[in-house]
Amino acid sequence: MDILIIEDEPEIAGLIQRNLEKEGFTCRIAKDGNQGLQEFDHQPPDLIILDLLIPGIDGLEVCARIRQQPGNKDPYILMLTARGEEIDRVIGLSTGADDYMVKPFSPRELVARVRALLRRSMRQTARLPHIYHTPHFTIDMEKRTATRQDGENQVEALDLTALEFELLSTFIGHPGRVWNRSQLIDKLWGDNFFGDERVVDTHIARLRKKIEFDSANPQFIKTVIGVGYRFEDG
Template sequence: MAVMNILIVEDEPEIAQLIQETLAREGFDCRIARDGLAALRLFQDYSPDVIILDLMLPQLDGLEVCTRIRQKPNPKDPYILMLTAKGEEIDRIIGLSTGADDYLVKPFSPRELVARVRALLRRSLRLGEENPQSIHKTQHFQLNLDQHIAIRSLETGFEEVLDLTSLEFNLLATLISSPGRVWSRSQLIDRLWGNDFFGDDRVVDTHIRRLRKKVEPDPANPLFIKTVIGLGYKFEDET
């Protein structure tokens, strides 16, 4: 199995060293950035699988770093585990809304850190294991699970290859696999993350909003990914 790369973005030397030593013992290759600008530079050169990102950083804070990383094209589309010393609910929600996949409140144990990182790395495997059908087609969409390609047919008659992150692709594939089915937050979490999920279930709403911006002609009035008030979400499109 290939060695996984982890970028540690932490300005406190003792904490950064602890994280690096803990993950190195587990077989991960780790690099450290001490501030937000250094993190963005190293992100491009290092191509990490996971980014452990402190919320409070010099130069650029963790929220801004997370936002910029999600806006940059990158083949691996890394998972982001955000660290916060505050622990208030609003900080967790803001972090998830900028594109973080999970959060961890300081102080934390090395054992919990390793568990969170391994859980993130297992997420991308889950959909392929549970969904044997490799092609999904509807009137406006075609998804190839093997090649990880999503195509939308436009009203002009042309086709557009959608620029989706791994999680967005898996979320769309889940919804498209059963048109008309209503998925609750907990069902989507179980499908995409299973027992490995540690965060707030409202992270589903964040990813739904991000996905709508990429697949809907008007995200404020979605045609395909519908909200079912009090229940969850469903996908609608003629086959």
């Protein structure tokens, strides 16, 4: 697994690299946002460890730009920051980060979170067939693609992040089931999730914008008040 570390403090970047390489990961280091984006364009990694406060283009903008990139490889993003305020966590997750750690952190915990993120794709949809159909959606599990069909039989390819694809696959694989936040976290993140449960709401909102005909009045991902979310299609 290839990991890109975007961190301007050499001691922290080196600490992260040493601990991850001891666990068998391959690591690259970028010292600022511009270099980080260049490394991403040159060779998209499996996971990015991204400091929020880096020179040049800051971590939030780097995260947002990576999530806007087309392509088959959409890395997991673990955001680091010296700040601990609640608003920073919310902003970081809303730009597309998958998890969030506040400095100083334990190297052991960092490795555990990295492993938890990389295990997601092995957990979420192993029981689904290779190609899964609903009246409006088709998911190809091998190609990792999803399409939506409208009422006039027009087919649109959905540009989903890795997590959005996993989330949609989970919903489609269990139509009508009501999921609460904890269940979705367990399904997608596993037992080593350390973040804020509200990350689920952020990713649901992002997914709705991409798959709903009107995200303000969702047709497919329904909110079950006081419980969680349910997928309906047909």
